[in-house]
Every structure is written in structure tokens, then in C-alpha cells.
Amino acid sequence: MKRVYADLHLCTDCDRMEQFSGVVSKASKLGYRLIAVPFRKSSEEQIRWARETCEKTGIDFASRVDLRPRTPEELINSLRKVRRRFEIVSVMCETKGVARQAAKDRRVDLLNFPQPDFHRGFFDAAEAELASNCLASLEIDVKPLLTLEGPARIRLLSNLRREAATAREFHVPIVISSGVSDEMLMRRPRELASLASLFDLSGVYAREAVSKNPAAMVKRNREKLGSKFVAPGIRIIRKGKTC
Amino acid sequence: MKIVKRRYLAVSIDSHEALGSRDFMDAVWGAVSRLFGEYGASQAGLSLIDYDETKKLVIIRTWHKTLEMVRTALASITQIGKKPVALHVLAVSGTIKALHKRLDEKPVS
Numbered sequence: 001m002k003r004v005y006a007d008l009h010l011c012t013d014c015d016r017m018e019q020f021s022g023v024v025s026k027a028s029k030l031g032y033r034l035i036a037v038p039f040r041k042s043s044e045e046q047i048r049w050a051r052e053t054c055e056k057t058g059i060d061f062a063s064r065v066d067l068r069p070r071t072p073e074e075l076i077n078s079l080r081k082v083r084r085r086f087e088i089v090s091v092m093c094e095t096k097g098v099a100r101q102a103a104k105d106r107r108v109d110l111l112n113f114p115q116p117d118f119h120r121g122f123f124d125a126a127e128a129e130l131a132s133n134c135l136a137s138l139e140i141d142v143k144p145l146l147t148l149e150g151p152a153r154i155r156l157l158s159n160l161r162r163e164a165a166t167a168r169e170f171h172v173p174i175v176i177s178s179g180v181s182d183e184m185l186m187r188r189p190r191e192l193a194s195l196a197s198l199f200d201l202s203g204v205y206a207r208e209a210v211s212k213n214p215a216a217m218v219k220r221n222r223e224k225l226g227s228k229f230v231a232p233g234i235r236i237i238r239k240g241k242t243c
Numbered sequence: 244m245k246i247v248k249r250r251y252l253a254v255s256i257d258s259h260e261a262l263g264s265r266d267f268m269d270a271v272w273g274a275v276s277r278l279f280g281e282y283g284a285s286q287a288g289l290s291l292i293d294y295d296e297t298k299k300l301v302i303i304r305t306w307h308k309t310l311e312m313v314r315t316a317l318a319s320i321t322q323i324g325k326k327p328v329a330l331h332v333l334a335v336s337g338t339i340k341a342l343h344k345r346l347d348e349k350p351v352s
Contacts, residue, residue, distance in 0.1 A: 030331070146321050149277075184257065184327045191318035191332065197311055198278065 003207070005189035006034035006214035008064065008088060008110070009141055009177030014039065014046045021053055022183060028057045030188045034215060036062040036088050044085075062218045064088035066112070072101035083107045087221045090139060096122050103130035109217055110139040110175060113163070115156055123163045128170035135220075137213060138167045141179025142187070142195050160199035174201065175217070176209040248307035250335055251292065251342045254317060256299040257329040264294040267301060270323040274316040287313055292339065300333075302342065310335065 012023040014037060027035050035054065039047060047063045054061035065086040069075035075091065075098055083089060090110035093099035099122035102108045111131060113123055123138060131138070140163070144156055167174050176192050178185065187195070193206035201209065223229055228236040256262060268291050276284040287309045293302040305313045317330045334349065336342035 146319060184329050185321065186329065187318050188331050191314065194311060194314040195318050197315055202311070 003211040004033045004060075004215045005031055005211050006036075006218070007032050007178050007186075007189075007192075007210075008034075008036040008062065008175060008214050008218075009090075009112075009139065009179045010035055010037050010186075011179060011181040012037055013181070014043070014050055017049075017053075020050065023186070024054055024057050024059060026183050026186055028059050030186060032059065032189065034060040034062065034218060036064040036218075038064045038066040038090070039086070040065075060218075062087040062221075064090060066090045066092055068092045068094065069098050070095065072097045075101050075105070079105060079107045084225065087218060087225065093122055099123070099127055100130065103127050103136060104134055105136075106134045108134070108136050109221065111136050112139045112141070115141065115144045115159065121159055121162070123166060125166060125170070128166045128172050131172045132170045137173040137175045137217060138163065139175045139177055140164070140196075140199075140209075141177055142192055143179040143185060145195055145198065146180075146185055146187075157199055164196075164199050164201045168201075168205070173213040173217070174205070174209045175214045176201075176206070177214075248337065249288075250305055250307050250310045250337060251339055252303050252305065252310075252313065252317075252335050253333045253342055253346055254301045254303060255331045255333050256301065257331060258299070258323070258326060260326045261296065262323055262326065262328070264291060264296075264301075266324050267291075267294065270320050270328075271303070271313075271316065274320050275313065278316055278319060279312055283309075283312060289313065300346075302339065307337075 007027060010023055012020050014020050037050060051061045063086045065082050067075060067078050069078055088109050089107060090112050091102040091108050092112050092114060093102055094114060102111055140160060148156055164174060176196055180186055189210045192210050196206040196209060230236060271289060272284060275287055288306045290304045292304050314332055317332060320328065320330050322328060334342055334345040336345055
């Protein structure tokens with residue numbers, strides 16, 4: 001079966017229709033079949049428009065929201081509001097408390113650790129163990145790898161190597177995304193996988209991080225958001241008096 | 244006798260401006276040596292085979308063992324001579340003939 005390549009973090013602005021259409025057509029040319037763009041909490045109309053634009057290009061579109069809470073309580077409140085409305089919920093973990101809460105909450109899909117800040121390496125063994133029990137994935141953006149240079153990139157690679165090793169040890173799925181807004185920084189899925197070799201994630205693992213892992217996550221969430229879903233493994237087959 | 248396998252890469256240049264072959268190769272060498280050091284670059288056996296400025300298509304050669312290293316270096320290039328670029332590997336093959344065959348099947352977009 002042909003792989004479905006996905007980029008779940010294209011940071012284009014949906015208010016600028018031309019820019020969005022350009023990014024979508026570029027993603028299609030580069031070989032992606034599934035993309036996700038982060039939206040603000042109240043943008044149903046924009047999501048519908050974005051989905052239609054992607055359908056025209058032959059790309060599957062997943063709605064995504066990036067949460068940046070300052071406290072665990074704020075995260076819980078936000079999750080309650082957005083979980084049923086978006087296919088992907090990502091949390092930018094900027095404090096240790098938020099990171100721990102995000103890792104143990106089953107409503108969170110992606111854990112993203114802002115990379116240029118090297119002192120905030122919250123993805124440790126405890127965090128990974130919590131995440132592996134809750135099906136959350138570790139998201140790694142390649143944008144800083146492309147934009148940073150010299151000592152900053154060296155520190156970034158060392159940090160990413162540690163995080164990727166921890167994720168693999170605890171069987172936390174890794175999702176590699178671009179995280180870019182500029183078309184010139186977009187790369188083919190195979191190239192994203194190659195860049196992952198810089199932090200010792202190579203071969204099958206890297207290819208799964210741009211195809212199988214993100215695609216499985218979106219599929220699982222769509223099932224959950226569907227009207228027939230009751231609980232994991234249980235769904236409504238038929239309704240009516242004769243049942 | 245030890246056979247050293249070669250790999251030919253067809254690379255498309257995504258840029259709004261024209262670039263020279265010299266600038267291109269300097270950027271590739273620079274990226275390889277920045278990421279893997281001079282020792283790594285010395286093992287890459289990089290050479291330019293063909294540079295089509297109109298099609299913005301380049302064919303370069305490397306060794307089979309260092310293919311992944313070169314792919315990574317090419318993906319990491321964001322600008323050449325202060326001009327923003329993106330390099331995309333379109334096809335990889337063991338012979339130039341087979342590479343052209345693959346490119347014919349999958350035309351440059």
C-alpha cells in the first residue's frame with residue numbers, strides 16, 4: 001500500500017487566501033497527501049474554506065489547534081472547549097506543569113516543545129512514560145534545523161537527539177513536521193526524514209514519523225469525532241426500532 | 244576487488260533567481276562540511292555531472308555509502324549566495340541512463 005505522507009504543522013495564515021493556496025499546491029507538488037494548519041479557537045468558517053481548498057488540490061486536510069497555556073488549569077479549560085471541534089490538538093509545553101498535564105491528558109494529541117529555548121527540555125523519562133500511556137505523540141519541527149546555524153544548531157541537535165532517544169525508549173510515537181510558513185522552507189517528506197537522521201532517527205523510524213504516525217493519529221481522531229463512536233472499540237452499527 | 248557503488252542524484256533547484264553551477268557546488272560542499280565536518284565531506288566523493296540552468300535541474304554523483312549524508316545536506320540548504328533556494332532530490336539511481344529514465348517517467352515540475 002502506498003504511503004500517505006503528512007505534514008501536520010504548516011504555519012500558514014488562513015486569512016491570506018493566496019498564501020494558503022500557494023502552500024497547499026506546493027505541499028501537493030512535494031508529495032504530501034495530508035496536511036494540517038493551526039487555527040484559532042473560533043474559526044469554523046475558515047476551516048470549511050481551507051478544507052474545500054485542499055480538496056480541490058487532492059489533499060486531505062485536518063484541522064488543528066495549538067494551545068499555549070501558562071498553567072495546567074488553563075490547559076484543562078482550553079481542552080474542554082476545543083477537543084470536539086478540532087481533529088488535532090497540540091500543546092506547546094512552555095512550563096513543566098503544563099508539560100506534565102499535557103502528557104497525562106488523553107485529549108492531547110501532540111506534545112510540542114519550543115526548541116530554541118534549550119533550558120526548557122521538559123521531555124524526560126517521566127514525561128515520556130505518561131505520554132506513552134495516553135497515546136500522545138512527540139512533535140518535532142524541522143524549521144529551527146533549517147534556520148539556525150553554528151552553536152545554536154549544535155545545541156538544538158543535541159537536545160533533539162536526547163528527546164528522540166527518550167521517545168523511542170518509551171515507545172512514544174514521533175511526528176516530524178515542517179513548522180514553516182515560508183514556501184521556500186518546505187521540504188519533501190523524504191527530505192524531512194533525511195533531516196531526522198541528524199538526531200539519530202533514521203531509516204524506518206524517520207519515514208514512519210512523516211507518514212504512518214501522523215496518518216494513524218488523524219484516522220483515530222476522526223473515528224472518535226464521528227457520530228458513531230461510543231468508546232475505543234465500540235461504535236454504533238445501526239439505529240432504530242428493529243435493533 | 245572491492246567495488247565502490249556510485250549513486251547519481253537528480254536535484255531540482257527551486258529558486259526565483261538564476262544560479263551558477265559554481266555557486267551551487269560551493270553551497271553543497273559548504274552544507275556537507277558544516278553538518279558532517281571536513282572528514283565527512285572528504286568521504287562524500289561529490290562531483291557535478293550535469294547542470295541544466297534552463298530546467299533548473301542538476302545531476303550530482305556521490306558514493307552509495309554517503310547518499311543519506313548528501314540528501315541531508317541538500318535538504319539543509321536554504322540559500323545560495325544570499326538568494327533563497329530549496330533543493331529537492333527528484334530521483335536517485337546507480338547509472339546516469341537509469342536516472343534519465345526515471346526522470347522521464349516523473350517529469351520535473
